Amino acid sequence: xxxxxxxxxxxxxxxxxxxxxxxxxxxxxxxxxxxxxxxxxxxxxxxxxxxxxxxxxxxxxxxxxxxxxxxxxxxxxxxxxxxxxxxxxxxxxxxxxxxxxxxxxxxxxxxxxxxxxxxxxxxxxxxxxxxxxxxxxxxxxxxxxxxxxxxxxxxxxxxxxxxxxxxxxxxxxxxxxxxxxxxxxxxxxxxxxxxxxxxxxxxxxxxxxxxxxxxxxxxxxxxxxxxxxxxxxxxxxxxx
Amino acid sequence: xxxxxxxxxxxxxxxxxxxxxxxxxxxxxxxxxxxxxxxxxxxxxxxxxxxxxxxxxxxxxxxxxxxxxxxxxxxxxxxxxxxxxxxxxxxxxxxxxxxxxxxxxxxxxxxxxxxxxxxxxxxxxxxxxxxxxxxxxxxxxxxxxxxxxxxxxxxxxxxxxxxxxxxxxxxxxxxxxxxxxxxxxxxxxxxxxxxxxxxxxxxxxxxxxxxxxxxxxxxxxxxxxxxxxxxxxxxxxxxxxxxxxxxxxxxxxxxxxxxxxxxxxxxxxxxxxxxxxxxxxxxxxxxxxxxxxxxxxxx
Numbered sequence: 001x002x003x004x005x006x007x008x009x010x011x012x013x014x015x016x017x018x019x020x021x022x023x024x025x026x027x028x029x030x031x032x033x034x035x036x037x038x039x040x041x042x043x044x045x046x047x048x049x050x051x052x053x054x055x056x057x058x059x060x061x062x063x064x065x066x067x068x069x070x071x072x073x074x075x076x077x078x079x080x081x082x083x084x085x086x087x088x089x090x091x092x093x094x095x096x097x098x099x100x101x102x103x104x105x106x107x108x109x110x111x112x113x114x115x116x117x118x119x120x121x122x123x124x125x126x127x128x129x130x131x132x133x134x135x136x137x138x139x140x141x142x143x144x145x146x147x148x149x150x151x152x153x154x155x156x157x158x159x160x161x162x163x164x165x166x167x168x169x170x171x172x173x174x175x176x177x178x179x180x181x182x183x184x185x186x187x188x189x190x191x192x193x194x195x196x197x198x199x200x201x202x203x204x205x206x207x208x209x210x211x212x213x214x215x216x217x218x219x220x221x222x223x224x225x226x227x228x229x230x231x232x233x234x235x236x237x238x239x240x
Numbered sequence: 241x242x243x244x245x246x247x248x249x250x251x252x253x254x255x256x257x258x259x260x261x262x263x264x265x266x267x268x269x270x271x272x273x274x275x276x277x278x279x280x281x282x283x284x285x286x287x288x289x290x291x292x293x294x295x296x297x298x299x300x301x302x303x304x305x306x307x308x309x310x311x312x313x314x315x316x317x318x319x320x321x322x323x324x325x326x327x328x329x330x331x332x333x334x335x336x337x338x339x340x341x342x343x344x345x346x347x348x349x350x351x352x353x354x355x356x357x358x359x360x361x362x363x364x365x366x367x368x369x370x371x372x373x374x375x376x377x378x379x380x381x382x383x384x385x386x387x388x389x390x391x392x393x394x395x396x397x398x399x400x401x402x403x404x405x406x407x408x409x410x411x412x413x414x415x416x417x418x419x420x421x422x423x424x425x426x427x428x429x430x431x432x433x434x435x436x437x438x439x440x441x442x443x444x445x446x447x448x449x450x451x452x453x454x455x456x457x458x459x460x461x462x463x464x465x466x467x468x469x470x471x472x473x474x475x476x477x478x479x480x481x482x483x484x485x486x487x488x489x490x491x492x493x494x495x496x497x498x499x500x501x502x503x504x505x506x507x508x509x510x511x512x513x514x515x516x517x518x519x520x521x522x523x524x525x526x527x528x529x530x531x532x533x534x535x536x537x538x539x
Contacts, residue, residue: 051449071536072453079451089446093252102250106452154451 001027001158001189002048007057009043009213017043018213021057025191027157030184032200033193035210041193042086042162044210048191049083049160050074062157079107082151082188084161088143090135096122096146097131103154121149125179141172148179152188159183161192165199177203250447251440251457253464258432263472265428270476270519271483273421274512278484280414281508287407294396298368300326302388304361319364322387326368331376334369425519429469429526433461437534444535458531462524469523473516480512 002025009018018040025031033041046052047059050066059066061077069077082103090099100121101114109117122128125145127138135143144164151159161180165173177199184190194200200207209216253259302319319337326335338346343362348355355362370376381393437444444457488503504512 049449051445075448075451075453078449083449089442091250091443091446093255094248094250098248102447103450105250106447106450106456150450 001025001029001062002191003058003060004047005058005060007047007054007059009040009047009052010055016055016213018047018054020214023208023215025189027189028184028187030181030190030205031192032203032205032207033191033210034195034197034200034207037195039210040213041195041210045083045160045162045191045193048158049081050078051083079103079154080157082154082156082159084144084147084151084159084164086163086166088135088147090143090146090150092135094134095131096127096133096135096138099135099146100149100153103150107154117153118149121153122146125149140167141169141176144168144172144176145179148176152183156188158189159191161190163194164192165194165196173199174202249460249464251436251443251460251464253436253440253460256436256439258435259464259468262428262432262468263475266425266469266472266519266523267475267479269421269425269428270473270515271479272476273418273519274477274480274515275483276414276417276421277512277515278480278504278508280411280418281504281511283407283410283414285505285508287404290400290403290407294400296370296372298370298393298395300366300368300384300388300391300393302364302366302391304363305390307364318387319366322384322391323366325383325387326366329377329380331371331374332368333371336367336369338365338367422522425469426522426526429465429523430530433465433527433530434534436461436464437531454532454535457535458528461531462528465523465527466520469520470516473519476519477512477516484512 002023004021004023007018007021008016010016021044033044035041043052047054048061050061053067062080064073064077066074066077091102094102097115097118100118104114104117105111119128119131122131125148127142127145127149130138130142130146135146138146144167148161148164151161159180164176164180168176173196180190180192181203300322302322307319323335323337326332340362343365344355344360346365347362351360354360384391384393447457484504491503
């Protein structure tokens with residue numbers, strides 16, 4: 001599903017934001033990505049959803065080396081990834097319906113099929129009555145759920161969420177987490193970046209620990225390369 | 241149920257400042273292009289008419305002094321003998337001897353009422369229709385001179401040549417103006433499209449991350465450019481049509497025949513009416529090309 005091999009990332013001529021990333025995510029897995037602010041969580045997610053190219057190393061998604069994809073192929077691969085941004089990134093002048101329908105329109109779904117699908121998704125996130133509202137008229141939690149609906153409407157194989165509970169209270173956060181768990185149960189691979197470690201504990205799913213741009217084992221020790229090598233080419237699921 | 245309400249575009253391009261000024265810029269350009277194109281068409285029409293009217297014809301002009309009623313019988317021209325000779329020339333298919341009244345009508349635009357006065361020394365004009373397949377015999381002009389001393393044979397070629405060159409120059413300049421206006425429109429659309437790409441950069445990035453291909457983004461810009469181009473083009477065309485009809489009426493009202501007929505034919509109007517659509521298509525293609533080219537440069 002996802003494979004990082006000796007991946008580094010730097011912006012421009014700056015220092016390495018991410019370094020020596022070697023891991024593999026199996027299809028249908030659920031991972032949290034935890035670490036302090038500035039650890040590089042958002043940057044790692046950008047690599048995952050093809051928002052950024054690595055400065056070094058190789059990333060494979062769905063069995064394809066992403067460095068060898070042309071622009072059209074990257075676009076098609078991105079349709080298999082649902083992204084939930086920390087700041088939602090809903091389009092302000094579009095209604096909830098238009099926002100959620102956007103991935104389907106981009107994929108060329110016939111207009112006649114959009115409404116039923118959008119209504120189903122909005123009912124799932126509990127916002128069926130907001131279909132004609134503009135994002136600005138909704139609360140942060142509601143906007144986050146709209147963003148989730150948009151991310152999952154085209155039934156992606158991989159869901160990437162960046163601090164999806166960062167702007168909501170604990171009650172809403174748990175509700176959102178249950179949505180992700182439901183998606184995971186339906187076979188979707190889920191990666192959620194969060195700094196809310198108590199939430200991670202309550203959900204009870206494995207976590208990738210990121211600090212200073214590197215992945216760490218729990219306890220603060222960087223993942224030894226030789227240990228990773230033992231179980232395949234720089235691969236390992238990291239358990240909390 | 242099918243909704244008739246047009247769905248909003250993903251990118252709010254119609255809210256950009258360019259959406260307000262671009263139609264007026266295009267309207268101005270289409271106006272200039274339409275006037276220039278109409279000038280080229282009118283020049284072509286005038287040139288064609290001159291060419292059609294005068295090619296295959298020659299005019300013999302017998303000076304007034306050589307006419308029998310001019311009081312100089314010793315050197316008077318024998319018009320009847322001249323016409324008899326002309327009718328015998330195989331290359332001549334028709335002879336038209338203009339009487340004094342018709343000759344006076346020809347100079348009336350220049351001389352006004354003076355042209356009708358009997359004492360005005362108006363030359364005798366004889367127009368010959370020529371056959372295309374035969375040429376005039378050798379010694380034709382000498383024979384004319386013998387029958388009508390001082391007569392001049394004018395095949396109009398020098399005059400037509402000069403006028404056709406002039407008409408051609410007008411056409412060239414007009415088409416150059418159309419090309420320059422078109423180039424200016426293309427550059428404007430490129431600038432506006434690039435500005436739009438910069439303004440909506442984050443939203444375009446979002447569309448890409450959701451899986452949009454470059455041509456999906458280009459479709460947003462090209463549709464926007466087409467609508468602005470068509471709207472601006474129609475405004476410019478309306479203004480140009482009003483100007484041209486006004487000019488046409490102004491020419492029609494003139495009492496003199498000095499001004500050529502500037503009215504446009506149905507095909508000419510059809511060509512002008514096509515301008516807004518053509519402009520909109522150019523805007524569409526320019527926007528599409530600009531977006532695809534710009535996005536392709538991104539990593």
